[in-house]
Amino acid sequence: MSAPTPTPHEPGAEPPEMVSQRAFLRERAARKQAEDLLEEKSRALYLANEQLEQELAERKQLEVHLIHSEKMASVGQLAAGVAHEINNPVGFVTSNVSTMGEYLRVMKTVLSHYEALTADLKAQLEIGQPDQTDSLHSLRSLQSGLLESITQIEALRQEEDLDFILEDAHQLLAESNEGLRRVKDIVQNLKTFVRLDESDVPKMADINQCLTSSLSVVWNELKYKCQVHKDFGELPPIPCHAGQLNQVFSNLFVNAAQAIEKQGEVRVSTEVDDGFVVIQVTDTGSGIPPEKLSKIFDPFYTTKPVGTGTGLGLSISHGIIEKHKGRIEVDSTVDEGTTFTIYLPITGIQADD
Amino acid sequence: MTKPDQPTILCVDDEPNILSALKRVLRKEGYTVLTATSGREGLALLEEHAVQLVISDQRMPEMTGAEFLKEVKDRWPQTTRVILSGYAEAEAILDAVNNGAIFKFLVKPWQDQDLKQEIRTCLAHNEEKAALYEQAAENRNNPEFPVVPPRIWSHKNPDKQEVM
Numbered sequence: 001m002s003a004p005t006p007t008p009h010e011p012g013a014e015p016p017e018m019v020s021q022r023a024f025l026r027e028r029a030a031r032k033q034a035e036d037l038l039e040e041k042s043r044a045l046y047l048a049n050e051q052l053e054q055e056l057a058e059r060k061q062l063e064v065h066l067i068h069s070e071k072m073a074s075v076g077q078l079a080a081g082v083a084h085e086i087n088n089p090v091g092f093v094t095s096n097v098s099t100m101g102e103y104l105r106v107m108k109t110v111l112s113h114y115e116a117l118t119a120d121l122k123a124q125l126e127i128g129q130p131d132q133t134d135s136l137h138s139l140r141s142l143q144s145g146l147l148e149s150i151t152q153i154e155a156l157r158q159e160e161d162l163d164f165i166l167e168d169a170h171q172l173l174a175e176s177n178e179g180l181r182r183v184k185d186i187v188q189n190l191k192t193f194v195r196l197d198e199s200d201v202p203k204m205a206d207i208n209q210c211l212t213s214s215l216s217v218v219w220n221e222l223k224y225k226c227q228v229h230k231d232f233g234e235l236p237p238i239p240c241h242a243g244q245l246n247q248v249f250s251n252l253f254v255n256a257a258q259a260i261e262k263q264g265e266v267r268v269s270t271e272v273d274d275g276f277v278v279i280q281v282t283d284t285g286s287g288i289p290p291e292k293l294s295k296i297f298d299p300f301y302t303t304k305p306v307g308t309g310t311g312l313g314l315s316i317s318h319g320i321i322e323k324h325k326g327r328i329e330v331d332s333t334v335d336e337g338t339t340f341t342i343y344l345p346i347t348g349i350q351a352d353d
Numbered sequence: 354m355t356k357p358d359q360p361t362i363l364c365v366d367d368e369p370n371i372l373s374a375l376k377r378v379l380r381k382e383g384y385t386v387l388t389a390t391s392g393r394e395g396l397a398l399l400e401e402h403a404v405q406l407v408i409s410d411q412r413m414p415e416m417t418g419a420e421f422l423k424e425v426k427d428r429w430p431q432t433t434r435v436i437l438s439g440y441a442e443a444e445a446i447l448d449a450v451n452n453g454a455i456f457k458f459l460v461k462p463w464q465d466q467d468l469k470q471e472i473r474t475c476l477a478h479n480e481e482k483a484a485l486y487e488q489a490a491e492n493r494n495n496p497e498f499p500v501v502p503p504r505i506w507s508h509k510n511p512d513k514q515e516v517m
Contacts, residue, residue, distance in 0.1 A: 084412055087439030091461030092374035098465045099377040161380075172377070175370045224414035 067244070067316055085186055085220050089179030096176045103169055106160045113153045120149060189216045202349045205242035207277050208232045208270055214249035215268070222257045226266045226283075233271035239348035240324055248317040248328075252281045252340050255313065259285025259338060272346070276326070279342040287334040296330065324349045360476050361385040361402055365395040365421065366410040366437070371461075375408070378465045379472070392421030399425065404432055405479045406472065408459075411438035411445050419445060422453030431486055433479040435459060435471075 014022075124142050157163065215228065222228060256266045264284040271278050288296060295301045297318045321328045325345050332338040362384050364375045372388040379386050387402060389395040391413060398404070407425055411418035422434045436449050439461040449455045456475055459468070 083440035084438075087461045088368050088371060091439060091463060092368070092370045094462045095374040095378055095465055095468075099374070168377070171373070175373060179370060220412075224412070 063319065067247070067320070082186065082190065082217070082220065086183055089182045093176045093179040093183075096172050096179075100169065100172060103165045103172075106162065106165055110153070110156060110160060110162055113149075113156060117146075117149045117153065120146070185216070189213045202239040202241055204237040205240055205245075206237050207235050207240075207245070207279060207344070210242050210245050211249055211268055211270065211279070214246045215253060217246075218250045218253045218257070221254050222266065225260050225262065226257055226264055229265065229267045231267065231269040233269070235270055235272060235277055236346060238277060238344060238346055240344070241320075241349065244320045245324070245344075248320050248342070249279075249281075251313040251317050256281060256283035256285060256338070259283050259287070261286065264337075275346050276343040277346060279344070280339060282337060282339040284337040287336055287338055288330070288332040289334050293330060293332060297328075359383055359385045360405045360479075361387060362406045362408065362472070363387045363389065363395060363398055363402075363404045364408045365389045365392060365413070365418070367391060367413040368410070371410070378468060382469060382472070384472075392416030392418075392424075395421060396424060396428075399429055399432075404429070405483075406433045406435065406475050408435045408437050408472075411436050411441045411449065417445070417448075419448040419453045422449060422455060426452075426454045431479075431483060433475050433482065435475055437461060437463070 124145075211230075211232070215222075215230075253266065253268075260266075260283060265282075266284075267280070267282040269280045269282075297314050301315070318328055321342055321344070325347075326343050329341045329343075330338065331341070362379065364372055364386060365388075366372050366375075367390050369390060372390070376386050376388065387398050387404065389398055392409070393416060395407070395409070399407075407422065409418040409421055413421075418436050418438065422436070425432055425434055434453055434455045435457045436453070436455050437459045438445075441449075441458075446458060449458065456478060457471060459471060
């Protein structure tokens with residue numbers, strides 16, 4: 001009797017359709033919340049990404065600037081050597097040209113005397129021919145006149161050192177030619193070295209040729225102290241930024257020369273090994289102690305006196321080689337010398353790298 | 354090799370072409386011109402010849418111009434010393450002036466006429482210096498302190514010897 005009758009409308013109890021409606025709404029709210037969250041997060045992610053990209057671009061820009069300023073610094077450093085290299089030949093060629101003018105003046109003077117002599121001879125021949133009666137007397141006076149002229153010319157030749165001048169003129173021209181060829185070579189090498197036409201697109205280049213032109217640009221830094229031995233293997237041309245690689249090579253050469261205090265050797269060799277172009281630069285200089293060896297690729301690390309190095313050369317070289325997907329290694333023994341080895345993949349660098 | 358009545362000039366440069374160009378410029382000037390391709394060679398010539406003017410390049414292997422001229426100054430102070438260089442950083446110029454006590458710093462490329470004039474100026478300076486040395490030797494008037502009088506000559510006319 002007192003059995004509990006189920007109330008059709010218990011508090012809290014809902015009809016099943018209402019329950020499912022509510023569950024639906026709840027789910028929708030949750031989904032909306034999740035979607036909002038997702039959108040918010042992805043917006044943040046997008047912004048962060050954008051910022052990162054911008055920073056990366058700035059970094060790249062900075063890197064370009066850094067490479068450029070290091071290049072400018074080393075160019076400034078090289079300017080002294082190059083100026084000397086150019087002014088020497090220009091010096092003696094200029095002077096020789098002016099000497100040649102003087103030689104020409106002497107030759108003209110002597111030549112004019114010979115011309116006078118020829119004119120005399122001609123005149124006397126014309127007079128002498130038709131009338132041969134009092135030949136003996138006129139022949140004698142003619143001969144003595146000619147003899148006098150010849151003696152005069154001989155004296156003039158002697159006085160003006162004509163024989164020496166004729167001999168020396170050839171020598172002078174040969175030396176001047178050599179001087180001009182040297183200036184031409186220097187300018188040519190400088191042009192190859194800086195690659196004024198260098199764009200962002202890598203171009204096929206012969207590493208041996210790069211090494212040769214870099215070597216000649218820094219030659220003035222080396223020639224007084226080092227014997228340079230080149231041992232180039234046959235290399236395939238590889239796609240690369242030759243101007244940047246030249247910067248790396250000339251930096252290594254200058255370092256090698258600076259490591260040598262009085263006299264020494266620098267050895268440059270290239271070969272192909274297992275898909276890599278291997279470039280080795282060895283000097284017989286002072287070497288690098290082990291505790292310093294780990295720091296040499298750090299930016300602004302330098303052991304050179306103020307004004308001699310920027311401390312950027314090797315760190316930038318490292319960056320350039322890395323950009324070419326290669327690697328640079330160093331091996332050094334104090335008082336014996338240092339070897340830098342660069343490995344560049346034959347596949348080289350691609351346009352979008 | 355050296356004629357007694359001609360001033361003697363020693364040119365030192367590691368570039369033989371520069372030396373022949375200099376010889377050509379000075380050929381008719383009435384000087385005795387000696388040449389050397391290194392500082393060491395230059396010192397050897399100075400040991401054998403009385404030289405009034407030394408013209409040296411700055412950048413040379415083994416011994417720089419400044420180093421060479423410093424030794425010349427120490428051993429032959431009566432010489433007049435000049436650098437003829439294609440390029441020199443301030444450091445090298447300071448070195449040449451302060452240690453080599455150079456009289457002039459000339460640059461390559463040079464104009465022949467200017468160079469001849471500079472050389473005449475240098476030799477005139479050397480002549481004055483020689484006279485001063487002689488004067489000093491006379492003033493000292495001390496037989497126990499022998500001073501070798503430098504040779505006196507005139508740069509204006511090599512044939513006429515001027516006695517001061």
